[in-house]
Amino acid sequence: MKEERYSIIFSSKTGNTAELANAIRDALPQENCDYFGTSEIEEPVSEMLYIGFWTDQGNADKSALELLQRIKNKKVFLFGTAGFGENEAYFQKVLNNVKSSMDESNQIVGEYMCQGKMPQAVRDRYVKMKEQPDHMPNLDLLIANFDRALSHPDKKDLDKLRELVRG
Incomplete structure (x- = not known):
């Protein structure tokens, strides 16, 4: 075949x-x-x-x-x-x-x-968003996900x- x-x-x-x-x-x-x-x-x-x-x-x-x-x-x-x-x-x-x-x-x-x-710019954006007083509550989870995805x-x-x- x-x-x-x-x-x-x-x-x-x-x-x-x-x-x-x-x-x-x-x-x-x-x-x-x-x-x-x-x-x-x-x-x-x-x-x-x-x-x-x-x-x-x-x-x-x-x-x-x-x-x-x-x-x-x-x-x-x-x-x-x-x-x-x-x-x-x-x-x-x-x-x-x-x-x-x-x-x-x-x-x-x-x-x-x-x-x-993901591109480093994504993580940088999350970190910058964390500096805002009324930031999304899940930013730490998004940053942790970004770090896990690196490999x-x-x-x-x-x-x-x-x-x-x-x-």
Whole structure:
């Protein structure tokens, strides 16, 4: 039986989702890859698509969403990163939002999300907000989340993704 052809298509603002895309590429036979790169691709030819995104306000980023709305009759493995998280319920909510943007003719064959590091400017903004007398009460939690996210995606995140992709 001939091994399935695939493409790995992703959008990555800070490099986190690109790390996941590279882990997927490492886990699969290179000779079967039709395309590896950004989600600006017009029409992917592969039957099997690994589509990656970064999280923007609880959904995939605009570029990934536009791709997901265009494709039809494909097998899709979704993967993404979110600065906020460490929480499977939040990740599942994001994935559900992403899936609701896809054409129903596509078949979801897998999904994976993990936390990703955020730009230092985010933490700086939280610290500055704390200086205000009437600041949000959850700023300490947001700063702690930022600090935890700095190491992600880590080896454990990438190994888990490779394992999922290999099936």
